[in-house]
Amino acid sequence: MTSPSQGDREKVVSKLPARLQQDLKIRTAQHGIDIQHAVEEGITAWRGLGANRSPIDTAGAKSFSTWLPSGQWEDFRKDCAARGVSIVQGLSQSVQVWLEKNPAPDVQRPVVVKRRIICNQKGGVGKTAITAGIGEALAEDSDSLHPVRISKHFAALLTENLEVSPLDYEDLPGLGQRVLLVDFDPQCHLTKQLGHEPLPIDGDSLTKHMAGEAKGALRDLIVEVTDERFGGRLHLLPACTDAFLLDVKLSGVRAREAALERALAPLEDNYDAILVDCPPSLGLSMDAAAYYGRRRPGEEPGNSGVLIVVQAEDSSADAYALLTSQIEDLRSDMGLELEYLGIVVNHYDARRGYIATSSLENWMGIKDPRVVGVIGDLKEQKEAVRVKRPLLAYAPRCDQAVAMRALAREIS
Structure with a gap:
């Protein structure tokens, strides 16, 4: 589902497991980037995969919204249909791909205590x-x-x-x-x-x-x-x-x-x-x-x-x-x-x-x-x-x- 645009981005509304939502919130904060850009990168990476990933348990997925570049969500929906996965499953896999490509950074240690x-x-x-x-x-x-x-x-x-x-x-x-x-x-x-x-x-x-x-x-x-x-x-x-x-x-x-x-x-x-x-x-x-x-x-x-x-x-x-x-x-x-x-x-x-x-x-x-x-x-x-x-x-x-x-x- 899409909503009115904001500049060159449009609001999209779907669902995402609570665990992935929390992991996404923490990881983006650790890397100092916006959630919308992480989701954008995750979707792009997922669409470039040559095969489907193992299914993610999406039972109890909760409402999730973000802003994506105009047209990306519609192309993503088409890819989900072609791969035979639901929108929620495709989005969950996309977020998981981004999390795996962007592991938690190491805590910075001072040279001198x-x-x-x-x-x-x-x-x-x-x-x-x-x-x-x-x-x-x-x-x-x-x-x-x-x-x-x-x-x-x-x-x-x-x-x-x-x-x-x-x-x-x-x-x-x-x-x-x-x-x-x-x-x-x-x-x-x-x-x-x-x-x-x-x-x-x-x-x-x-x-x-x-x-x-x-x-x-x-x-x-x-x-x-x-x-x-x-x-x-x-x-x-x-x-x-x-x-x-x-x-x-x-x-x-x-x-x-x-x-x-x-x-x-x-x-x-x-x-x-x-x-x-x-x-x-x-x-x-x-x-x-x-x-x-x-x-x-x-x-x-x-x-x-x-x-x-x-x-x-x-x-x-x-x-x-x-x-x-x-x-x-x-x-x-x-x-x-x-x-x-x-x-x-x-x-x-x-x-x-x-x-x-x-x-x-x-x-x-x-x-x-x-x-x-x-x-x-x-x-x-x-x-x-x-x-x-x-x-x-x-x-x-x-x-x-x-x-x-x-x-x-x-x-x-």
Whole structure:
């Protein structure tokens, strides 16, 4: 069945098995092409075959429509009649031919592992939630579609009244990356929120590895964040409360700024991204984390660096100034190429009035580093923490989840 034309294309309506419709939607998104062009290519390839293919089970086929070049559908119908197959069968085989000719692309792996340091000297701004959310978004299944907020620039989040405006969503394939979340905070929030127990204080830990007191291999401490959408790609290095002693222990360590890098280096080949959830501190542990996020020789700009999490209120601005001062001192004193990945304004709620909206305006006014994400203060994140589940598994289509996916892509 054909409908009125659109330029040099005409709308066609038929049926297609739900499985093929879903596979077609995912595969075209993976290759970045329109469904209509994939169907056009599939029909052309099917018509060029010298023999019929094995029949496809079309029982329960559902309505399907697309736009094809004028005349292609009529020629296709004639070919189906000549080959003795139904229109639905011919269309199903055509889509299957295209899928076979265009297999799912491999996930792109970075040449140098991406190291993201999520930090702010102020506690309570939501560093842990941002670390977990980005990691979850990076690890989601690349053979499934997930809703992502679409925005060319985060200034588009603001209306004239500085309120977050509704944005379009788009279903995109997951990024499928292998991710390690490092809980670097002695309060162990990341560990607990993801449903795991902190490491026992009398056992091995990241602190002991950094201090040269390791009892075994660090990889033996890593646990998996389990959910089918992550497919075994999302891992956690749990924290231990002995991290409260880290600054004291580091004071006697040789080249203490490189202590975190020495500890994590043996793990890097197993991951595409390592995210470090930092404590609210400006001590030696923050120096070690920042050093780990520096740009290494030959590493592309933007591959690694510091992501600063703030809130839309005045105390975050004070903490931001202290943190950036420390980072600038490290840059200067050690000659580091330490990049800012951006600022994330977390827990934003315009209903809190002038303090929130004017503060957000000030954050948006900073151009270097720029705001790369605004995450709303909504109930789903709190609920996910309460039930000790990853946000993107607990509420994968909530506004915070789609914003986390956009943030992960923004800094990738």
